[in-house]
Amino acid sequence: MIRAHTVAQVRAAEADLLSRLPDGALMQRAAAGLGYAVLDFLGSAYGRRVLLLVGSGDNGGDALYAGALLARRGVQVEAWLLSAAAHRGGIDTLRTAGGRVVPWASIGQRLHAPTPELRGLVPNRDNFDVVVDGIVGIGGRPGLRPEATRALELVAGIPVVAVDTPSGVDVDTGQVAGPHVTAAVTVTFGTHKVCHLVDPAAQACGAIHLVDIGLDLPAAPVEALQAADVAALLPCPASDAHKYTRGVVGVRAGSAAYPGAALLSVAGAACGLAGMVRYDGDPAALDLVRAAHPEVVGPGRVQAWVVGSGSDSGAEDAVRRSVADGVPLVVDADALAFAGLARGRPAVLTPHAGELARMLGVDRAEVEARWLEHARRAARTYDAVVLLKGRHTVVARPDGATRVTTTGTPWLATAGAGDVLGGVIGALLATGLTPYDAASVGSWLHGAAATLAARRGPIVAGDVAAALPALLARLTTP
Template identity: 45%
Template structure:
């Protein structure tokens, strides 16, 4: 599982580590690791331009530049503010043979060492000009710790910021490297150990990995004594005669998960069509351990109220999100996309997309429910403050019906005994991995994702590689 921390916690950890290594020792550890990674990334015949800001981030860059200098490597340094450059670092870089330049020009490989985790989001002045130059010239940017200009603790990008292809980050990941629009500017993130691990507290955000199957295997694998009622029964209230496909896809997602029975309780005519396609589905009311409701359903409160009356955990998707109770008194997972969450919170879609973490957390508190906010980096926010982000998936997953499959699969995990936070987190992870597997690098369908989910779940529980 990946973990990221907030700036305040990282600063506290740095104080603890500095007592062991010294402040200069911490900087040297970071600079050496950065130089090693740059040596691997940048071709030997390419000039490397270091854009250097004030403070420790610039110091890390300057000491790394000094180490990178050599007979076969041209290194240049451009200072944002010469009067505030790290004195010892600048002396080391120039002494090792780095060339001081006034402005960037035609360099292809650029190290962004302008601002670290303590800076205000959004670049201004000359720093913003540097970021614009890098974007216009399509320079290969490698950021030091974080891309300069991003909201490190929020994942936002409120102004000019660098878009890195690689980020070398120190000690721990940062929230902005995993979540929100900022994470899409971080490129491939390399975490290097500089000795903070023993001093870090609770993570601000987590991300499940495909290697985490052992965390769930005992809860999801059936025992030899289990039968269809002990493995979990899921009730489905999805689809309509207007959107019959949503019923089929939600049921397909549900059948792809660990639950042992699906009860489809939608319209009778639709139920007959669902059973024709999936004869294992039961179209009669009865005991269920969880409900999924709303996918492709009618815009009315009946289905949600029917599910609530069962007093079991539930997933609410799509049309159901317009008919929520004031607050939930049971375990609930809400699965909006940005537009739906904007409607729930009475704000603009652009506001949600600009700051998905804050809006997902606000909705989780407002309804006392776990919120799975679908997007490029899906956010899972619990009302108790826990936060996860999903990193699996492909842009091809933005396809009709994918959300219906996700809702059904999450409902299956909920019926099998996971709580809403784990069910949402695991559903997002495996839904994304299944999508990656269906047709690597090409278009996919929601039905294809559903078909890939059973084997994906099996591999996950058995510890196979994605």
């Protein structure tokens, strides 16, 4: 399980650890982890060139001490001090190790020099192999000061290794406001932070490298399931199981206008997790479903419903009938307009950003700027688990607990993929998983199956459903 903590939680854990360590020991741990991560990124040391962008916080100190480690191994290291309050001990250590320290004021003077010859002394992208972002620590505000923005412009195009988080992003919310660093790698300490998982900030983090510095942390407000977590949550049949004890999932999806939605929803539900799938949808889709899935049967008692995908004008009736059955349900697509009917029931609502915007009465751009905030708000408003579909899907519970899905591929952005997802979650609900577990496990499986299918090239929604059995076999085989 990846656990992402808030700044306040990290600060409290650091303070506790600092009280038990010699002065400077924690920064040295972080700097060593950062230095070796940069070496891994470079692939070699001698003759390579690294630029440190150094602000006033501890992240700047981490960068300076890491730069000293690199310099002692033959790397040419230069530090641009973007603040007069940069870490003095780090500066002295870097100089002693052979690194070069340049105050930003001197670079600024060159930028405004009267002759091209003097202006030509300003470094450019050909001077460095990698930039280390030690501008702002985790306590910084979103956005960057003008000198930091200008420094980044001068070295645009050089890959960046960010210290802890990319400077300029909002660490606790995943929001981005104004200029910020976009990193190839982010080296973080002690634990993941919320911005490492939640978009749009997560898109600026690149690959995440976690350095253990010995923090003792409380429960995290944001998590991301990993393969072992999913395998532990997957329902496995008992030795005396039969089709009814394994769970029966019903699908009310599709219409004359969108018969394919029924087929894709059923395909997700029929991935093998539940013991039986019932289809109780539009007659226009029935022949398609029967032809592709002869094992699917007609209406009857179920342990969970999947409603809404392609339901068109029949969506409200499908929701009302499903709610009346008193079993958990997945509410998707057209049915989301009637999600209020399921308020307070064991339900999973599965909107994309545009659908959630309509549900909350806000602009889509607001949702896409603040994924975490809006997913949690919708979960409270509808008193249900909300799965906000995106590059990093957010699953929020009414009490604020949140999981983020990090599996997937850009090829998953294809028509009908959400129909498959709804079916998978419905199957998991029918087996007895809670709405929160069913939504987060289903989302993980959906993304992983898409990644598996995409190894052969571009995919369509049906390919995701077809890849699920092989993925499940990998997870459930000892």
